[in-house]
Amino acid sequence: NAGVMQNPRHLVRRRGQEARLRCSPMKGHSHVYWYRQLPEEGLKFMVYLQKENIIDESGMPKERFSAEFPKEGPSILRIQQVVRGDSAAYFCASLPSGQLLSGANVLTFGAGSRLTVL
Amino acid sequence: QKEVEQDPGPLSVPEGAIVSLNCTYSNSAFQYFMWYRQYSRKGPELLMYTYSSGNKEDGRFTAQVDKSSKYISLFIRDSQPSDSATYLCAPKGSSGTYKYIFGTGTRLKVLA
Numbered sequence: 001n002a003g004v005m006q007n008p009r010h011l012v013r014r015r016g017q018e019a020r021l022r023c024s025p026m027k028g029h030s031h032v033y034w035y036r037q038l039p040e041e042g043l044k045f046m047v048y049l050q051k052e053n054i055i056d057e058s059g060m061p062k063e064r065f066s067a068e069f070p071k072e073g074p075s076i077l078r079i080q081q082v083v084r085g086d087s088a089a090y091f092c093a094s095l096p097s098g099q100l101l102s103g104a105n106v107l108t109f110g111a112g113s114r115l116t117v118l
Numbered sequence: 119q120k121e122v123e124q125d126p127g128p129l130s131v132p133e134g135a136i137v138s139l140n141c142t143y144s145n146s147a148f149q150y151f152m153w154y155r156q157y158s159r160k161g162p163e164l165l166m167y168t169y170s171s172g173n174k175e176d177g178r179f180t181a182q183v184d185k186s187s188k189y190i191s192l193f194i195r196d197s198q199p200s201d202s203a204t205y206l207c208a209p210k211g212s213s214g215t216y217k218y219i220f221g222t223g224t225r226l227k228v229l230a
Contacts, residue, residue: 035220040222041222042124042220042221045218045219048216056216091161093161106152107164110161111159
């Protein structure tokens with residue numbers, strides 16, 4: 001059973017280009033979270049999605065950032081017109097369906113996608 | 119005030135030392151207290167968690183929560199070089215809540 005798969009692992013973009021990060025949750029997981037991690041900083045919540053629904057995007061910048069989790073296929077975090085400040089590691093985590101009601105929800109993280117903006 | 123505060127370190131200790139890692143939090147609604155370990159260039163992985171106040175032991179690791187002072191600790195006995203990683207605390211609310219708030223993480227280096 002493969003874990004949470006993220007790709008690409010490393011992405012280099014020039015300012016103004018688009019970055020598209022993909023996350024395939026573990027099999028049977030229908031909840032996906034995206035976090036951003038800057039050097040020397042912790043994980044910052046960006047967005048929480050279920051299949052075809054954005055539940056909470058309060059941590060995501062209002063402009064240039066969007067996320068989706070379609071019925072089929074991976075979750076996508078899209079950053080348009082990237083700027084140098086977007087350089088960071090972006091982590092995806094997933095939860096099994098139904099586990100949300102269990103208090104100790106255990107997030108399973110992917111290895112992250114490292115975005116570098118030149 | 120941040121919801122979760124954690125000393126970023128780095129913390130360097132000799133092999134075999136007892137390590138104490140700590141977090142404070144401000145939200146009294148937190149009931150579950152997770153510790154994640156993150157190796158360099160990897161994603162975080164759950165190390166252990168506790169519910170409410172008290173202690174929990176798992177091998178060389180002990181998690182401790184004091185809800186009255188909103189203080190969370192992770193102790194590592196007989197530390198090994200393989201314990202060198204960043205340790206993130208992540209308190210969470212009750213069942214049905216979905217949001218994890220992570221501390222900044224404490225970078226630990228265990229010297230052989």
